[in-house]
Amino acid sequence: MAEHITVPTVAQLVSAGEVPEILFWVGCSGSFDDRAKKITKAIVRILHHAGVKYAVLGAEETCTGDPAKRAGNEFLFQMQAMQNIMVLNGYEIKKIVTGCPHCFNILKNEYPELGGNYEVMHHTQLINDLIKEGKLAIKGGESFKGRRITFHDPCYLGRANDVYEAPREALQALDAELVEMRRCKQKGLCCGAGGAQMFKEAEPGNKEVNVERTEDALEVKPNVIATGCPFCNTMMTDGVKNFEKEDSVEVKDVAELIAEAADLLPS
Amino acid sequence: MIAQIAFVLVFAAGIFLFARRVREIRRNISIGQAVDRTDRKNERWRTMTMVALGQSKMVARPIAGFLHLLVYVGFVLINIEVLEIVLDGITGHHRLFASFGGGVYDALIGAFEILAALVLIACVVFLIRRNVINIRRFRMKEMDGWPKSDANIILVAEVLLMFALLSMNACDALLQGKVAELMAAGQEIPEALSHYIEAGSFPVSSMLQPLYAGMDVDGLIMTERFMWWFHIIGILAFLVYVPYSKHFHIIMAFPNTWYSKLEPKGQMTNMEAVTNEVKLMLDPSADPYAAPPADAAPVKFGAKDVQDLTWKQLFDSYTCTECGRCSSECPANQTGKLLSPRKIMMDTRDRLEEVGKNIQSDGSIKDDGKSLLRDYISEEELWACTTCNACTEACPVNIDPVSIILDLRRHLIMEESKSPESITSMFNNVENNGAPWAFPAADRGKWIEELNA
Numbered sequence: 211m212a213e214h215i216t217v218p219t220v221a222q223l224v225s226a227g228e229v230p231e232i233l234f235w236v237g238c239s240g241s242f243d244d245r246a247k248k249i250t251k252a253i254v255r256i257l258h259h260a261g262v263k264y265a266v267l268g269a270e271e272t273c274t275g276d277p278a279k280r281a282g283n284e285f286l287f288q289m290q291a292m293q294n295i296m297v298l299n300g301y302e303i304k305k306i307v308t309g310c311p312h313c314f315n316i317l318k319n320e321y322p323e324l325g326g327n328y329e330v331m332h333h334t335q336l337i338n339d340l341i342k343e344g345k346l347a348i349k350g351g352e353s354f355k356g357r358r359i360t361f362h363d364p365c366y367l368g369r370a371n372d373v374y375e376a377p378r379e380a381l382q383a384l385d386a387e388l389v390e391m392r393r394c395k396q397k398g399l400c401c402g403a404g405g406a407q408m409f410k411e412a413e414p415g416n417k418e419v420n421v422e423r424t425e426d427a428l429e430v431k432p433n434v435i436a437t438g439c440p441f442c443n444t445m446m447t448d449g450v451k452n453f454e455k456e457d458s459v460e461v462k463d464v465a466e467l468i469a470e471a472a473d474l475l476p477s
Numbered sequence: 478m479i480a481q482i483a484f485v486l487v488f489a490a491g492i493f494l495f496a497r498r499v500r501e502i503r504r505n506i507s508i509g510q511a512v513d514r515t516d517r518k519n520e521r522w523r524t525m526t527m528v529a530l531g532q533s534k535m536v537a538r539p540i541a542g543f544l545h546l547l548v549y550v551g552f553v554l555i556n557i558e559v560l561e562i563v564l565d566g567i568t569g570h571h572r573l574f575a576s577f578g579g580g581v582y583d584a585l586i587g588a589f590e591i592l593a594a595l596v597l598i599a600c601v602v603f604l605i606r607r608n609v610i611n612i613r614r615f616r617m618k619e620m621d622g623w624p625k626s627d628a629n630i631i632l633v634a635e636v637l638l639m640f641a642l643l644s645m646n647a648c649d650a651l652l653q654g655k656v657a658e659l660m661a662a663g664q665e666i667p668e669a670l671s672h673y674i675e676a677g678s679f680p681v682s683s684m685l686q687p688l689y690a691g692m693d694v695d696g697l698i699m700t701e702r703f704m705w706w707f708h709i710i711g712i713l714a715f716l717v718y719v720p721y722s723k724h725f726h727i728i729m730a731f732p733n734t735w736y737s738k739l740e741p742k743g744q745m746t747n748m749e750a751v752t753n754e755v756k757l758m759l760d761p762s763a764d765p766y767a768a769p770p771a772d773a774a775p776v777k778f779g780a781k782d783v784q785d786l787t788w789k790q791l792f793d794s795y796t797c798t799e800c801g802r803c804s805s806e807c808p809a810n811q812t813g814k815l816l817s818p819r820k821i822m823m824d825t826r827d828r829l830e831e832v833g834k835n836i837q838s839d840g841s842i843k844d845d846g847k848s849l850l851r852d853y854i855s856e857e858e859l860w861a862c863t864t865c866n867a868c869t870e871a872c873p874v875n876i877d878p879v880s881i882i883l884d885l886r887r888h889l890i891m892e893e894s895k896s897p898e899s900i901t902s903m904f905n906n907v908e909n910n911g912a913p914w915a916f917p918a919a920d921r922g923k924w925i926e927e928l929n930a
């Protein structure tokens with residue numbers, strides 16, 4: 211049975227004289243998108259359960275500027291970045307975990323030059339560490355017995371930052387069969403959402419990128435397509451619907467699968 | 478003697494034309510913007526050793542990778558033999574290295590022959606792959622015309638050069654045989670034959686010997702000399718041709734990988750000019766009326782034409798081998814969109830060549846009413862990129878087409894305020910609500926309330 215959780219904001223912690231060990235950067239998608247909010251909640255439940263001293267910025271968080279930057283609006287990006295850096299540095303944040311590879315990449319790689327230096331982790335890396343440290347026990351892993359899971363590498367986690375193993379290792383904790391798509395890791399195919407594509411119509415072509423990618427996934431006959439990015443999640447979900455496979459194939463974030471296996475989700 | 482003079486002249490002309498073209502390319506690349514790529518030297522040497530020398534990214538496609546390796550090793554090693562041929566041309570002494578080479582020399586010549594044969598076979602397979610088998614990346618639109626001929630010209634040239642080399646050896650060996658016969662019979666060796674001392678081993682060209690065995694001594698000498706001249710002039714012609722062709726990668730690949738982007742692939746440059754302006758805007762103590770110095774060049778944001786790109790992006794364009802691995806991995810390209818990262822690189826080079834010709838005739842960059850953006854690369858192509866970096870991952874010589882795409886987008890947005898409508902509203906949302914969607918910022922914490930619901 212899932213417990214009642216109160217999510218601390220950094221402001222609350224600080225006014226109580228405490229500092230968060232780790233800031234959970236929720237991201238715009240994780241804050242506003244109904245599907246992505248479920249991932250956010252799963253991450254929070256994991257953090258809480260593992261006893262991580264975390265906090266979120268709440269209303270003080272604002273877009274990292276990733277979609278603006280990749281679309282070419284460097285002004286808007288830097289405005290966003292400077293604002294965020296002022297807030298983060300004001301609270302003396304040292305360590306950040308994000309639920310979105312785009313936030314992860316930009317905070318880790320593009321903020322330092324503008325004065326924002328943090329240790330940044332993707333949530334699958336943190337989850338993997340927690341499992342390894344024994345802080346997150348997955349008792350109910352058997353519920354995945356006999357299920358086939360395939361992991362779709364998010365470009366901004368994999369190719370962009372060479373994180374390939376953490377999400378896979380985390381998934382190993384489940385008693386499921388991990389199957390790789392023909393194109394995976396360095397050769398993984400984009401879901402079609404990056405570079406601000408999420409916010410516009412695709413250019414004319416003969417297919418949508420997410421459909422092409424979902425084909426790759428369906429080829430290995432999975433029960434679950436595991437994702438590590440809210441945008442990939444949306445794209446793959448749409449792709450599965452396109453093939454009318456939503457009854458037999460689930461699209462779930464690594465955090466959701468782990469939280470489910472650890473029996474942390476409200477039923 | 479006449480032959481030696483003729484050789485030196487032809488050789489000098491080849492070197493001169495090559496050097497002139499290299500200077501031209503240098504000049505073209507140097508119109509690019511400054512960027513420092515000389516840090517982390519150890520890592521740079523390591524990258525170059527792995528990627529260019531060790532071909533580590535070629536093997537991602539095993540068949541092409543293996544064949545390419547043959548041609549590459551063949552090219553490098555056979556050049557040792559070419560050195561001897563050049564010295565032969567200058568001094569008039571045949572098989573110069575044989576006198577102090579002994580058994581090693583025989584083994585080397587034999588090894589070169591085997592390599593030459595392998596190169597020949599690889600080139601034939603390449604020709605078949607390009608022209609007979611339907612491989613998508615060789616058939617994309619941007620390969621029509623010159624790029625396709627360029628690839629074929631070089632492959633055919635290599636086949637001919639290798640054939641000439643082997644034929645030369647075949648005749649040589651036959652002539653060596655004649656000399657040996659005469660010596661055995663105790664006869665004097667005529668001057669014309671004194672060249673052909675016994676040296677080398679000919680595991681491959683011996684199979685060609687029947688082709689020439691019927692010839693008399695004069696015919697053999699003529700054929701041997703013809704093949705010799707054909708081979709060396711061919712090589713010099715190759716030298717002059719290469720810097721006009723995508724095959725310039727055989728040289729450019731080395732410095733280009735040395736100057737690779739070493740940052741994570743996802744990291745994109747933060748524009749310094751923008752940082753300065755944003756700092757001014759956010760700093761309440763800054764003097765809003767502080768004018769930039771009058772002689773300061775107006776800051777341009779992003780790239781509209783080749784001179785707005787960095788020299789490294791221009792360097793990339795001359796290194797591109799047009800192999801199309803980038804485009805065949807590109808999600809936009811695979812789903813039938815106009816974008817092809819290879820075309821981005823080819824367009825950049827073609828436009829740079831055009832600008833270079835203007836500089837040649839005018840001494841400085843003149844406005845010819847054209848630009849890389851639109852005359853070469855359309856907005857539609859630019860907007861199709863997901864910045865997924867599949868292209869940079871696939872490129873065997875570490876080229877970065879995404880950075881060019883981004884810089885062109887930056888020009889569109891920051892200089893022309895031109896973006897697809899939905900992108901404009903995304904910008905507005907980020908600016909006004911702090912999120913790419915039109916949700917009020919106050920709702921950011923709503924999920925917290927829902928958590929225990």
Ligand code: SF4
Binds near residue numbers: 810863865878
């Ligand atoms: S980064 Fe852009 S150009 Fe490169 S492969 Fe991805 S979509 Fe294609």
Ligand code: SF4
Binds near residue numbers: 797822875
């Ligand atoms: S950019 Fe690289 S991968 Fe693409 S065609 Fe040129 S050399 Fe090949």
